[in-house]
Amino acid sequence: MVSENLVKDVVTEPYKYGFVTDIETEKISKGLNEDTIRLISEKKEEPQYLLNFRINAFRKWQKMEEPNWADLGYKKIDYQDIIYYSAPKQKEKISSLDEVDPKLLETFDKLGIPLTEQKKLTNVAVDAVFDSVSIATTFRKELAEHGVIFCSISEAVKDYSNLIEKYLGSVVPSNDNYFAALNSAVFSDGSFVYIPKGVKCPMDLSSYFRINSGDSGQFERTLIIAEESSSVSYLEGCTAPMFDTNTLHAAVVELIALDDASIKYSTVQNWYAGNEEGVGGIFNFVTKRGKCLGKRSKISWSQVETGSAITWKYPSCILLGEESVGEFYSVALTNNLQQADTGTKMIHIGPRTKSTIVSKGISAGNSINSYRGLVKMGSKASGSRNYSQCDSMLIGDQAAANTFPYIQSQQPNSEIEHEASTCRISEDQLFYLQSRGIEFEEAVSMMVSGFCRDVFNQLPMEFAAEADKLLALKLEGSVG
Amino acid sequence: MQSKTKELDPILEVNNLFASIENLPILKGVTISVNPGEIHAIMGRNGCGKSTLSKIIAGHPSYKITKGEIKFTGNDIQSLEPEERAQSGIFLGFQYPIEIPGVSNLEFLRVATNARRKFLNKEELDTFDFEDLVKEKLDLVKMDSAFLSRSINQGFSGGEKKRNEILQMALLEPKIAILDETDSGLDIDALRVVASGIKKISNEQTGIILITHYQRLLDEIQPDYVHVMADGQIIKTGESDLALELEKNGYEWTDNFIKEQ
Numbered sequence: 001m002v003s004e005n006l007v008k009d010v011v012t013e014p015y016k017y018g019f020v021t022d023i024e025t026e027k028i029s030k031g032l033n034e035d036t037i038r039l040i041s042e043k044k045e046e047p048q049y050l051l052n053f054r055i056n057a058f059r060k061w062q063k064m065e066e067p068n069w070a071d072l073g074y075k076k077i078d079y080q081d082i083i084y085y086s087a088p089k090q091k092e093k094i095s096s097l098d099e100v101d102p103k104l105l106e107t108f109d110k111l112g113i114p115l116t117e118q119k120k121l122t123n124v125a126v127d128a129v130f131d132s133v134s135i136a137t138t139f140r141k142e143l144a145e146h147g148v149i150f151c152s153i154s155e156a157v158k159d160y161s162n163l164i165e166k167y168l169g170s171v172v173p174s175n176d177n178y179f180a181a182l183n184s185a186v187f188s189d190g191s192f193v194y195i196p197k198g199v200k201c202p203m204d205l206s207s208y209f210r211i212n213s214g215d216s217g218q219f220e221r222t223l224i225i226a227e228e229s230s231s232v233s234y235l236e237g238c239t240a241p242m243f244d245t246n247t248l249h250a251a252v253v254e255l256i257a258l259d260d261a262s263i264k265y266s267t268v269q270n271w272y273a274g275n276e277e278g279v280g281g282i283f284n285f286v287t288k289r290g291k292c293l294g295k296r297s298k299i300s301w302s303q304v305e306t307g308s309a310i311t312w313k314y315p316s317c318i319l320l321g322e323e324s325v326g327e328f329y330s331v332a333l334t335n336n337l338q339q340a341d342t343g344t345k346m347i348h349i350g351p352r353t354k355s356t357i358v359s360k361g362i363s364a365g366n367s368i369n370s371y372r373g374l375v376k377m378g379s380k381a382s383g384s385r386n387y388s389q390c391d392s393m394l395i396g397d398q399a400a401a402n403t404f405p406y407i408q409s410q411q412p413n414s415e416i417e418h419e420a421s422t423c424r425i426s427e428d429q430l431f432y433l434q435s436r437g438i439e440f441e442e443a444v445s446m447m448v449s450g451f452c453r454d455v456f457n458q459l460p461m462e463f464a465a466e467a468d469k470l471l472a473l474k475l476e477g478s479v480g
Numbered sequence: 481m482q483s484k485t486k487e488l489d490p491i492l493e494v495n496n497l498f499a500s501i502e503n504l505p506i507l508k509g510v511t512i513s514v515n516p517g518e519i520h521a522i523m524g525r526n527g528c529g530k531s532t533l534s535k536i537i538a539g540h541p542s543y544k545i546t547k548g549e550i551k552f553t554g555n556d557i558q559s560l561e562p563e564e565r566a567q568s569g570i571f572l573g574f575q576y577p578i579e580i581p582g583v584s585n586l587e588f589l590r591v592a593t594n595a596r597r598k599f600l601n602k603e604e605l606d607t608f609d610f611e612d613l614v615k616e617k618l619d620l621v622k623m624d625s626a627f628l629s630r631s632i633n634q635g636f637s638g639g640e641k642k643r644n645e646i647l648q649m650a651l652l653e654p655k656i657a658i659l660d661e662t663d664s665g666l667d668i669d670a671l672r673v674v675a676s677g678i679k680k681i682s683n684e685q686t687g688i689i690l691i692t693h694y695q696r697l698l699d700e701i702q703p704d705y706v707h708v709m710a711d712g713q714i715i716k717t718g719e720s721d722l723a724l725e726l727e728k729n730g731y732e733w734t735d736n737f738i739k740e741q
Contacts, residue, residue: 439563
């Protein structure tokens with residue numbers, strides 16, 4: 001193709017967030033056993049019940065097998081070769097942002113997430129997580145005035161222990177799956193959100209996860225509880241430096257929505273994906289699940305997955321409360337040698353529950369992109385409905401797209417609809433746009449944006465623009 | 481070839497052009513020169529190389545030029561990308577405009593118009609100014625503004641697609657427009673609308689190449705020159721009466737001409 005040189009130029013464009021922050025860190029030694037877990041728990045001054053939770057999870061994990069049903073090709077992970085706790089060295093107790101190491105503030109500045117009072121984003125409260133610990137959470141006072149709790153999960157363990165004890169592991173049990181069990185044993189930090197009864201959270205809440213060390217895993221844990229008639233929109237972003245080794249990221253996210261509550265959870269995942277030869281990159285094995293516990297409650301997942309060497313994640317909804325609603329909107333883009341196996345599970349238990357799934361997979365280069373989803377209608381889910389739409393777009397002739405929809409129904413009075421399509425960006429479509437003066441790269445990005453529009457419409461506004469840009473950047477040079 | 485305006489340099493010169501697709505030769509020595517203000521018609525049987533010629537001028541990547549040259553305003557354009565050719569003022573009206581789902585027609589027209597404006601050192605238009613401009617141009621082709629909010633050519637009838645092509649031409653104000661069977665699939669009313677649109681857009685500065693099978697478009701737009709193409713070559717050039725002759729006698733003689741060669 002004529003644009004070959006251009007293509008080469010942009011492929012070599014470096015990952016924008018690939019820098020490493022040179023900071024002194026406190027790391028425990030590599031390896032995992034019960035002592036490691038006791039050490040982590042001790043460092044975090046945790047209560048006994050939490051240590052028990054961790055130890056139980058660890059014992060279960062030891063008896064479990066790493067899953068291979070997703071047929072992802074990767075070198076076996078040596079779990080003894082990972083550091084399970086890594087934190088930038090700071091003063092013991094930090095009472096204000098002024099005491100945070102300027103290097104850390106600078107890092108988040110560089111990532112476009114300024115934390116200081118003068119520069120912080122005006123409409124979003126941010127919890128910034130660096131390796132194993134939360135660095136800072138903005139707007140805490142303002143949120144507290146509304147009774148909203150937004151802090152790191154470590155702080156929540158200390159300050160809101162009753163909530164943690166009640167809800168932690170209530171959506172994703174510690175033995176749910178291999179990676180969730182691992183996370184339950186060694187999780188270090190993450191965000192905690194509590195929206196009290198009747199409160200509409202006055203601003204979007206956001207967590208930004210940054211992996212900095214090359215040899216430590218990140219195991220964050222997020223818990224969001226929305227009480228009756230409350231609502232919240234939560235955003236999550238992730239980046240990591242470029243290392244030629246693979247870093248393990250195994251997170252667990254649990255959402256709980258009570259009567260008439262609604263939680264919207266949006267992710268833009270841009271972990272380092274490895275280079276063109278598939279060297280390096282994050283292994284992203286994540287368990288995200290929401291429980292619509294209350295009547296008429298609603299949980300909506302939207303995700304834009306562009307990074308990671310391997311993505312394995314299925315943000316799901318358990319629709320317990322009658323007339324509760326689950327949604328999943330996803331764009332997954334893979335390029336070069338990336339592999340993504342992502343989708344959702346919609347478990348309809350309560351009557352008249354509804355779920356919508358819209359998944360857009362884009363595969364370029366030599367990548368593999370699979371949608372894997374389960375829709376289950378339980379025996380009491382009468383009058384429940386699901387609509388699923390799974391579209392794949394192929395760019396080039398070396399990429400692969402798969403769709404694995406699993407459907408189980410034990411309730412004759414329920415409806416499940418599934419639509420799927422696959423398309424390819426054709427040379428003639430590109431030529432048409434080019435012949436009107438539109439640059440090759442922009443032509444590709446226009447077509448991809450068009451393909452993803454249904455999902456982008458679901459993202460919070462600032463996020464949608466970012467996602468659009470991110471996709472364009474990721475795709476540069478992918479059509480040859 | 482004779483020129484009405486000898487003092488002007490040609491906009492487009494195709495010299496002894498040979499081209500092939502997947503090693504199959506399609507063009508076998510085409511020469512044509514278009515001066516500002518001229519309208520040329522290229523006629524010939526299906527498969528004679530008319531569409532290939534137009535796509536090669538626009539820079540379609542599937543074709544390989546094996547010999548000869550294409551000059552646009554005096555410069556060889558072979559090394560230019562299709563978008564660079566378009567920005568500098570070459571327009572191809574497609575015989576079969578392709579559908580592009582998900583991409584809004586309005587957005588597409590705006591990005592394309594601004595790419596051309598940028599090249600001309602004109603200010604790029606924001607959404608509001610562009611809407612004013614596009615509404616004015618819609619009248620030229622009697623299109624409804626509802627077309628703008630749809631995806632590019634998606635679900636358009638044959639006639640609507642062709643009008644959309646002319647709308648693009650009106651917005652891009654090209655130096656040379658090559659219109660590949662713009663008349664095919666149009667009823668007589670739509671043909672008149674499209675023809676009058678083309679006439680309004682063109683002026684003494686622009687050149688037009690009409691690729692067509694039929695006299696009826698040429699009744700609406702009088703060509704200065706008519707070229708007959710067969711087997712990848714222009715085998716005869718005349719004035720507008722040549723088209724009438726073809727209408728009467730058909731293309732059979734062109735086959736004999738090639739055989740004799």
